[in-house]
Amino acid sequence: MKIEQLLLQGSGRFIEDRLVVRSRQRLFGVFDGASSLVPQLYQQRSGAWWAAELAWQTFCQQPDDALLDLARQANQDIAHHMTRFAIDRRNPLHCWSTSAAVFRLLPNHLEWLQCGDCLILAIDRQGQAELLTPYSNHDAETFRQWTAQPDETLPQILQRLRPTIERVRLGMNRDYGVLNGDTAAEAFFCQGRITLDNIQHILAFSDGLLPPLARRDAMPDFSQLARLYLQGGLEGLGQWVRFIEGRDPHCHRYPRFKCHDDVAALAISL
Structure with a gap:
């Protein structure tokens, strides 16, 4: 079994994605944090x-x-710490959150759990890709309204939306869910x-690894993602995504909330 990991910081101040690699227990996963809409730090760290x-x-x-027990406990721990920091948990706009995609390898099977927009993709020995987890794009409504004026800055777009x-x-x-x-x-x-x-390969990744789309309400091409991974590994795939994003620094062509999102990804080759 070969394990490849990729963790990249995006345009933000903090890296708000995480990787879980516990080889002995054959437990693997990714998390993608999201801050509240109240700009505040807690012990010098963001809610995400x-x-x-x-x-x-x-x-x-x-x-x-x-x-399932781990996901429930993680959710409880987030609740406990928000209470500790006197956050109004009744107001979703004030809450921290994270997406998750985790899996465990068993002798002949793989079991997985997902909540949010992190994903798990399997690639068979013929190079065909199968998305195991549901694909959720809860920001599609926002991106449908994204159309930017030529001189509109990203902060102006976000304020308008x-x-x-x-x-x-x-x-x-x-x-x-989150x-x-x-x-x-x-x-x-x-x-x-x-x-x-x-x-042959199992990939778990946050949405920062998804290739940019001009229509963010469209379904990503997971076959293309698998091909790019097979050609260059996670590192090559990550570099390609960053290159495309870098050609659109103001997020006009490819709607997104910042030029570069954090990336957490791992690949298990059997």
Whole structure:
């Protein structure tokens, strides 16, 4: 078994993604934190940093536990720390959150759990890709309204779309799932199990690894992503995504919230 890891900081001040690699327990995963819409730091760290970090700590410290139990505990830990920092957890706009995609390798199977927009992709020995987890783009409504004027800056775009961004955020664990301390998140825990027959590579990654799209409400081409991975590994895939993003620094052609998102990705080759 070969393990490849990629962790890249984006345009933000903190790296708010995390990787879990526990080879002995054959437990692997990624987390992608999101801050509240209230710009505030907690012990000099963002809410997104805390959410991803707390989930990461839970999975790292209790790697033998069942995936479902770990996800529930991570969600509880996020709730506990927000209470500790006197955050109004009743208001979704104030809550930290993180997406998660984790899996465990068993002798002949793989079991996985996902919540949010982190993903797990399997590639078979013929190079064909299969997305194991559901694909969720809860920001599609925002991106449909993105069309920027030539002289409009990214902060101006975000300010114009603030009402839509807030409306989407209010849908956490109502319209889409994230770990944000709300027990309602458990209804959005997606789980699955597949046989490892004919599987050669398993990728888990945050959405920062997805190739940029001019229409962000469109479905990503996961076959293309698999081909790019097979050609250049995670490092080559990450460099290609960063190159495309770098040609659109103001996010006009490819709608997104910042030039470069954080990337957390791992690949297991069997």
